Amino acid sequence: MSLWEIIRRLYPYVRPYRGLVFGTLLLTLVGSLAAQVNPFVLRYTVDTVQGLLNRNQGLAQGLPLLLAVSALLLGKEIINTSVQFGQKYYGEKIRINVSTQLSEDAVHKVLGYQLGFYADNGNQTGKLQTRIDRGVESLMKLVQNFFIDILPLFANAVVALVIMFFANVYVGLVAVAVLPVYFWLSYRQADRLNGSRRALRGLREAKSQGLVNLIDSAVVIKSFVREAYEEEKQTRLQQDLQAAQLETRKVNFRYDGLKTFTESIGVVLIIVLTAYLVLDRQISIGAIMFHILLFNNVSAPIRQLHRIYDEMNDALTYSEGFFDILDAADATEPTGALLPDHLRGTFELRHVDFTYPSGTQALHDVNITIEAGKTTALVGLSGAGKSTVINLLCKFYAPDRGALLLDGQPLADYNTHALRQQIGLVLQKNHIFKGTIEENIRYGVMDADLAQIQAAARQAYLHDQIMQLPKQYQSDAQQLSGGQQQRIAIARLFLKNPPIIFLDEPTASLDAIATEQIKNSLEAIKQGRTVVIISHSLAQIVDSDCIYVMQQGRAVESGTHEELYDQRGTYREIFDASARSLNIEKLARVMVDDGDDVADTAG
Ligand code: ADP
Numbered sequence: 242m243s244l245w246e247i248i249r250r251l252y253p254y255v256r257p258y259r260g261l262v263f264g265t266l267l268l269t270l271v272g273s274l275a276a277q278v279n280p281f282v283l284r285y286t287v288d289t290v291q292g293l294l295n296r297n298q299g300l301a302q303g304l305p306l307l308l309a310v311s312a313l314l315l316g317k318e319i320i321n322t323s324v325q326f327g328q329k330y331y332g333e334k335i336r337i338n339v340s341t342q343l344s345e346d347a348v349h350k351v352l353g354y355q356l357g358f359y360a361d362n363g364n365q366t367g368k369l370q371t372r373i374d375r376g377v378e379s380l381m382k383l384v385q386n387f388f389i390d391i392l393p394l395f396a397n398a399v400v401a402l403v404i405m406f407f408a409n410v411y412v413g414l415v416a417v418a419v420l421p422v423y424f425w426l427s428y429r430q431a432d433r434l435n436g437s438r439r440a441l442r443g444l445r446e447a448k449s450q451g452l453v454n455l456i457d458s459a460v461v462i463k464s465f466v467r468e469a470y471e472e473e474k475q476t477r478l479q480q481d482l483q484a485a486q487l488e489t490r491k492v493n494f495r496y497d498g499l500k501t502f503t504e505s506i507g508v509v510l511i512i513v514l515t516a517y518l519v520l521d522r523q524i525s526i527g528a529i530m531f532h533i534l535l536f537n538n539v540s541a542p543i544r545q546l547h548r549i550y551d552e553m554n555d556a557l558t559y560s561e562g563f564f565d566i567l568d569a570a571d572a573t574e575p576t577g578a579l580l581p582d583h584l585r586g587t588f589e590l591r592h593v594d595f596t597y598p599s600g601t602q603a604l605h606d607v608n609i610t611i612e613a614g615k616t617t618a619l620v621g622l623s624g625a626g627k628s629t630v631i632n633l634l635c636k637f638y639a640p641d642r643g644a645l646l647l648d649g650q651p652l653a654d655y656n657t658h659a660l661r662q663q664i665g666l667v668l669q670k671n672h673i674f675k676g677t678i679e680e681n682i683r684y685g686v687m688d689a690d691l692a693q694i695q696a697a698a699r700q701a702y703l704h705d706q707i708m709q710l711p712k713q714y715q716s717d718a719q720q721l722s723g724g725q726q727q728r729i730a731i732a733r734l735f736l737k738n739p740p741i742i743f744l745d746e747p748t749a750s751l752d753a754i755a756t757e758q759i760k761n762s763l764e765a766i767k768q769g770r771t772v773v774i775i776s777h778s779l780a781q782i783v784d785s786d787c788i789y790v791m792q793q794g795r796a797v798e799s800g801t802h803e804e805l806y807d808q809r810g811t812y813r814e815i816f817d818a819s820a821r822s823l824n825i826e827k828l829a830r831v832m833v834d835d836g837d838d839v840a841d842t843a844g
Contacts, residue, residue, distance in 0.1 A: 265331045272328060280404075328388070336381050347566055383560075391542075398540075405535045405539070408532070415507070438489060579654045590610075595629060618787070625794070626791050666745070678716055685735075696735075702762060734766070
């Protein structure tokens with residue numbers, strides 16, 4: 242991205258603050274004029290004092306001059322301070338406003354993108370965050386630099402240079418002659434720092450990441466007694482960091498030294514030249530100080546040049562990744578105009594092929610009909626494509642080929658948000674937000690009151706357990722056990738109360754008692770709704786109205802439990818394996834014996 246392009250992209254963000262920008266520019270102009278007052282005052286003072294001395298006059302005659310000069314300088318300082326404050330404050334105000342707007346835009350865009358966007362390599366959770374943060378940060382540095390550094394400093398330099406030329410062309414030429422050397426040194430410095438600074442940042446990130454990982458993996462590290470190994474890894478990182486830090490400092494010190502040296506040569510040249518001109522009676526003695534001070538105004542901003550150049554480079558590098566995020570228009574979730582007001586809830590997949598953005602083809606020519614008001618089970622080994630079917634039904638992804646219909650209309654034609662309002666989704670592992678239990682259940686219906694939340698928790702067999710916690714509904718939800726968190730997800734479903742329900746192994750992380758309880762409450766909610774359930778639990782499958790068996794991305798069998806069982810196909814295999822894993826024969830024998838005992842005692 243070129244600097245020009247960045248300015249073009251930033252323009253709409255800065256536009257609302259036109260007045261502020263104009264005010265800041267005006268202040269900048271005033272500030273740069275005020276900065277030139279000192280050289281003039283000093284020249285006048287020196288020349289006047291010289292005149293007094295020449296006429297053998299002393300303090301008595303000089304006093305009014307001193308008072309006038311002091312008042313003038315004080316007045317100028319007051320103006321200067323106010324100008325600087327205004328300039329910094331308004332510059333900062335523009336920066337903060339623009340940065341807030343940029344971040345808000347990024348969040349808005351990212352939330353609107355489809356799931357595939359997050360799976361993209363550059364957009365994984367941490368990376369996306371870094372890209373946004375870095376992008377905004379470096380763009381803001383650019384804006385800040387412009388208003389607080391570049392503009393004031395360079396306005397100063399240009400005004401000072403013009404005055405030098407007007408005062409004496411030769412001195413002006415000497416001042417200009419030093420500049421290219423200075424520019425060249427700054428450019429070299431920035432260039433040398435570029436690589437090492439980036440390396441330094443990478444190492445810093447790796448180090449802080451490393452620490453986070455260490456804490457996360459503490460249990461594994463300790464159980465495998467890998468403390469020494471991990472420490473060694475950290476030490477190496479630390480050593481690299483140290484080397485990179487030293488290298489950066491070295492480059493900085495070397496070039497800063499060279500720049501100071503160049504500046505001093507400039508000053509010496511100006512002293513020699515002005516002294517010569519004074520002796521030659523071309524200019525007054527006060528002009529020596531006058532030119533040195535002006536030259537200082539010229540060289541001061543250039544001292545900052547390498548930093549400004551550096552940060553500009555950063556902006557060029559990182560803004561591209563950032564604007565790519567804002568521009569990923571094709572990643573925006575598609576939506577349609579159809580509002581699902583009177584849904585019956587019949588889904589049809591006709592010859593559906595689907596490939597994940599990663600390239601894995603998860604569905605091949607799948608034909609499934611999910612009837613309204615009935616319970617359809619999807620059965621199959623792990624990786625068969627069951628969750629993928631649900632992903633398509635939720636419109637998280639669109640099929641590559643084939644038709645996906647809801648009540649006879651293409652699913653793509655439905656308004657995506659309105660459709661999802663009608664769907665309840667419970668997964669094997671559900672996300673629990675940072676916050677209280679109450680807040681987490683309320684996610685189902687944002688304006689639900691506590692009574693409704695408690696009712697939902699009761700239906701999910703969670704209420705009694707919550708009441709035993711010290712802070713009850715105000716307890717931290719992330720501290721709950723896996724099974725309890727699962728019930729929060731189910732309570733959310735009860736609260737949302739949607740006509741269509743997708744359950745993806747909803748009881749997989751629950752213990753037997755909880756599974757039994759949840760099964761009962763799910764039975765209750767299933768009535769009259771369209772339900773798709775994925776489960777490894779036979780009990781939840783056998784009652785389904787229709788079962789689809791999936792194998793390697795294909796729907797290979799379908800029918801009721803009895804029909805499929807008699808077919809002696811894939812379903813039968815899975816069913817028998819599940820039964821064996823439960824050791825059903827032995828269980829049955831135990832239960833029969835138990836029944837006999839009871840019968841004996843009764844007899
Ligand atoms: P199941 O639910 O039957 O266990 P899935 O539908 O989750 O199976 O997965 C089907 C195939 O798609 C698997 O090969 C899996 O690796 C792949 N897959 C699942 N989710 C993704 C994803 N987000 N990105 C890429 N591939 C995926």
